[in-house]
Amino acid sequence: ESPVVLTTPDGERLEFGCDGGTSVLDAAAQAGAALPSSCRQGTCGSCRAAVTGGEYRLGTHSGQALTPADRERGEVLLCRTYPRGPLSAELPYSSSRILYGGIPAREAVVTALETVAHETVRLQLRLEPDGTAGEGCQFDPGQFLELQIPGEETRRAYSLANTGNWEGRAEFLIRLRPGGAFSSYLRERAAVGDRLPVHGPQGAFGLRETGPAPRWFVAGGTGLAPLLSMVRHMAEWQEPQQARLFLGVEEERDVFGVPELSEAEAQLPGFAFEVCVRHPGPSWPGPSGNPAERLAGALRAASVTPDIYVCGPPALIEAVERVAAAAGIAPDRVFRERFLPG
Ligand code: FES
Known part of the structure; x- marks a missing residue:
């Protein structure tokens, strides 16, 4: 096992061991810290970090999720990063984005589904109150929820378009993709009243406090x-x-x-x-x-x-x-x- 140290800009320090066959993302999760991620297979780019020291192997990934220029800067996708010795990296988000209890799952109800443009819909959900995962729909602007197709295992990540609230309202703007799994659900059978599991909120994208800059x-x-x-x-x-x-x-x-x-x-x-x-x-x-x-x-x-x-x-x-x-x-x-x- 190699020791891994991850730090956040607000000074949080995560330390855990990772063997060469486990990704840093999975090892962090096994140590109780779910880091922002979505696809977990090197295609979405949401698990980026910047290596500051140590050797590692980078598994297969999309050149769009991590470009050659990103790699030259020492950036990695943690879901595809396998340490070859002690490794340290900086996470580009504050510790508030790390989910120590794992990714919370809730049940949600479809409250509205309307077409807003060609092949583009607005989906509105109400998240049901949950004793452990919480009440309302609290998140930081920029974060996403993974929505699970009712009765299936397939999940897709969609950014929330509204703001955090205590009524549980979650709003999404979704482009319907030809052949897309969630798109097909929305196009063919989604209806008001459907119940579906949602996972999150997750994700590192968000407003940064950088002072008065526009x-x-x-x-x-x-x-x-x-x-x-x-x-x-x-x-x-x-x-x-x-x-x-x-x-x-x-x-x-x-x-x-x-x-x-x-x-x-x-x-x-x-x-x-x-x-x-x-x-x-x-x-x-x-x-x-x-x-x-x-x-x-x-x-x-x-x-x-x-x-x-x-x-x-x-x-x-x-x-x-x-x-x-x-x-x-x-x-x-x-x-x-x-x-x-x-
Ligand atoms: Fe999507 Fe790592 S989680 S690239």
């Missing part, structure tokens, strides 16, 4: 969900940072989220958003192109350097990282969540 959000499609949660949280707490959001979709029929973002705009002074359509028709009144280009233009005109929060497909995240680097924004002020198929 917060700029870039969303690709339903990557809007966790960013909408953050903006709604800012509106609820009347947070003072200036905020902007760029939402990109492919076609006009894909546009969604405008009522929710308009509501936030009315409630939160200093917040503005725009929707850009990559392939607009002649009557589209708004901007066209992709949100990374819109971000680049806005950064050129900006007088202060914002923090960037981005959620969407890997290509968008990489484009935003390039734009941010060109504008002189440090990589540690770009917070990202990749949306990858499970």
